[in-house]
Structure formats: structure tokens, C-alpha cells
Amino acid sequence: MTTPPPNRPYQNVHRFAVFTAACTFLLLIAGALVTSNDAGLSVPDWPLSYGSLTPPMVGGIFYEHGHRMIASFVGLLSIALAVWLWRVESRRPASERPPVKGSLRWLGVAALGAIVAQGLLGGLTVLFFLPPSVSSAHATLAQLFFATVASIALLTSAWWEREPVSWFRDPRSPSIHALALAAVAAVFLQLILGAAFRHKAFGIIPHLAGAVVVTGLIFWLAGALRRRFPAVPELRFAARALHILIGLQLLLGAAAWWSRLYAASFPQPIAVTVALTVAHVVLGALVLVSTVLVTLVCYRLVRPAGAIVGSPAPRPSTAD
């Protein structure tokens, strides 16, 4: 589908972005463990923990301080990623940059800004005893940061740098771009509702309603990808991945809710509830990242009907 570029100036920064994204995924797990173990206020002070960088790692402190340590590491990675992207882009004339690359440096800066804001929100939520709005914002921004870093990883990849052999036309309405963007927006709103439920700002009903909307949109998007572009391996893979992720997420959500009800009268969080809830949270993040990446891939490969495109020449999609 694409031709290899003559050289790979983004190769190393791409690897670094993938590493940062992987560490961010671990950070999301660590953050979800804090909430699931009801350990959010086990360390009353911030930015230090019990006035030190090495508090006793007992009980909830293990989760809270562990989360802070991983977050600090990801913060350092974000600084390095932003500086690296800036330097790589500054060395290349605009004419040599693949699509979107001109803005990549600013995406790095945005990721850095997000992780700094995320740290401050984390501090606020500790110092003000977990206000639902701040805690929900902290949980939501984490997902946005993850999506940003994952996008940087895609946009610096060899696949993205290659010129597509052909564009695919999308004559149907709504366009695949619109569907993908709608899915991203719906998933993001659903993550906000989920975070708000988890941090006791709302009840479960809005999150359940959001699940219905998100499931419908993702099935619509995945179905459209499969039907409209059956010969495009990337989009076929995306359709399959979205189906699997949303199916798993629904199962995990139901299981997490069941275990929460089952353990409601227990004196402490039980392992099953913690595992299911954490899995549901991080899979939610993966669903957001997937829809964002699928949207980027759609913009890379598909042109709406009637769009004026240069080389390579547009080509009708192979179905519909």
C-alpha cells in the first residue's frame, strides 16, 4: 500500500514515542490501582510523600507513591520526547516533512503541557481531598495524554512516512472521517462519564447510556470500515480491532459492576473487583487510543468523494 522512504529521520524518536506510550499505559494501570484500592489519600502531602521521596511502601502508600514515581518517570520521558521532536523537526525543511509532521513538534509540546497539568491536577486532588471534579479531570486528562503520545508514535512511524501508493475514495455518507471523529468524541465523553462515576460525581446511569451510544458508533464505524474498504489491510485490521476491543470492554464493564455489587459490604477492596475495574479503565483508554489512531489512518488513506487530490491519484474504494 505504501513505498518506503529514502531515509528515516524519525526512526529513533518513533521508538522513543512507542516506549513513552508503553510507560504511559503502565502509568494508567498504576493510577487505576490507586482508585480501585481506595488509596488516593493514603499519602496526605504533595509533591513529596510523607515529606520524602522514599516513604514506607506499606498499604495504600505502595499504590499512591508508586503511581507518583511512574508519573514522574513519564514526565521526564515527555520532556525528552518534546525536545527530541522539536530538534528533529527543526533540522528538516518543511518541504521534506511528511504530512502532519510540521505540527508534530507542537504535539510534543502539547503532550508535555498535558503531563504537567496532569501532575498539578494530581496534587490538587490530594490536597483538596479528592474533589470529584478534579479527580475526574485528572482521570480524563490521563487518557488524553495517552492518546496524544500514541498519536505521536503513529505519526513518526515508518508506515506514516511512506507515501501511499493510492488514495481511497469514500463516496458514502456519512464519510468515514465523520464516523471516526464521532466515535472519538463519543468515547472521550464516555471516559469522562466513567471517571465521574468512579469518582462519585455521577451515578452509573449516564455511563451506561454512554456505553450504548459508544457501542453503536463503534459498531457503525467498524462495519463501515469493513464494508467500504475490504481490500485495505490497515482498515480491515482496524475494524477487527475495534470490534474486539468494544466487545471486551462491555464484558469487563459488566463484570466490574457485578463484582462491585458483590463486594459492597466487604471491609476492603477485593482482588477480583480491583482487577476487573482496573482492566475496564485501561481498556477504555485503549478504546480511545484505537479510535484516535483509526481516525488518523483514515485521514491518511481515504479522501472524501469530490476531494481534489494530487499525486497519487484518487481511486474508488473497492466496495460500496
Add this chain to the structure above:
Amino acid sequence: MSKSRTLRPGSSSGALWYFAAAITLAVAMMSCGGKGQPSETAAPANPAAKPVDAATAGTVTGSIKLDGTAPKPRNINMAAEPNCATQHSTPAQTEDVVPGDGGTLQNVVVYLKGDFSQYSFPPMSTPVTIDQKGCQYHPHVLALETGEPLSVVNSDQTTHNIHPVPKDNREWNESQPPGASPIMQSFARPEVSIPVKCNVHPWMKAYIAVFNNPYFQVTGKDGAFTIKNVPPGTYTVTAWHEVYGSSEQMVTIGPSESKSVTITFKAISAASD
């Protein structure tokens, strides 16, 4: 793209410095709050108030009963905290419903509701103590007056954080390492009851009831209560339990009169089973 290329490192460094300075300032300001805050002061008493006349004061006595079988307590898993686990020869258990002797119920806050604004009460200066021992609070339920000192003690060889979650009082959250001196706090406003938790050990729970008069007691092993020095009048005897909620009875106390009240909670399976 051309716009971004016109930005030079020199021109953006100033903005970056401002950004870093703003972050540092925000962190410094946030670091100043949240820990070790002083207690609030209780509202001043009515200047026209007078002490209760001991010659005419009466007494309300009684007991709190539990109708039915109490739910079985749940074992607490303290494997994550060996320091505490070893203090219990048998697994520690939840204390949300603790039956007393003869069908009574422990850990019930019994208090009088009424108009006591015309009376003054001597300030309580002896601290009420809550101890963290074996990763459980002792006592599990306590009551004190507004402004009365609360002493939080850590008898464990592990770190705790003490975190009351009030609705009407100031929330605070303080850490207490092993061997640390007691934390002294107080509450400014009446509130029944304030949940207290340790986020390091999520099974640790206690309740603190706060009153602006001395007419309260927490039931012990015999499920009984005695509220003395009550001025003549009509009051609502209220019993509050963390699982069963509140139950009330009216009582009228004549001069030097003593009345007995029995309040019964139904043992619904609300706690655990």
C-alpha cells in the same frame, strides 16, 4: 508549517521560563495547604446562658436493643500489613454491627435533641483519645463536644493516615508514623456522625459524633446509656448506628426525675452476610 519554522529557540525560551516559573509557583502554593492545619474554633456560647441547676436536673437512662440476629462480622485481610496481622491471634473482624449482652447493641450513639441554648456547659479540656492499634480504631465509635480536644494515637509499628470525612466540619488528613506524638484536633460544629478512615489501610473505619452539649453517650458491652444532669423539659432521645441509622423516642423529664428509655433496632441484613 512556515509559521512554526520562524520560531527560534531563543524566542521560545522566554515563554518556557515563564511556564516553568508558573508551575513552580503553583506547586509551592499547593504544597502549603492540606496538611497540619489547625483546628477550627467552636462557635462562642450564648452570653446569657446559665449553668444547669443540679438541684432540679434529671437523668435519662436506658438501653439499645437489637431485634433479631446480628449479621456475621467479616474477617479482615491484613496480609498487606504483617505488623498488624501478627497482633491478632484470630483474624480481625469488622465492627459495623457488634451485639452487646442480652440482646443489646454496642457502638450506638445516644443523645438528646432539644433546646439547650439557655444553658452553658463547662468546656471539656481532657482529650478524648482514639487509638490505632492492630490496624483498627479503638474505640470504633466515639462522641465528643465541639471544641473538645481529640487525641489521635498510633500504637502500631506502621504508618497510618487519619482522615475524617465530615459534611459540616473541616476535612483533614494527616499522616502519623510509628512513634509519632499524638495528633491533636477538634471539631467546631455538631455532626452525627463523621466517618473516619485510614487510606493506607482501607478496612480501618471509625465514626466520631460531635455535639454542642454534654447530653450523649456511646453504648458499650451492656448496650446501656445514662445521660445525667438533664434540665427539666421534653427531649427527643435519638439513637444513631452506622448501619441501622437513627431511631427516636420522646421523653419528658420533670424536676429531679429519672426516666428510662429502650430503643430497638431491627436486625436487617444491611451490613453483611
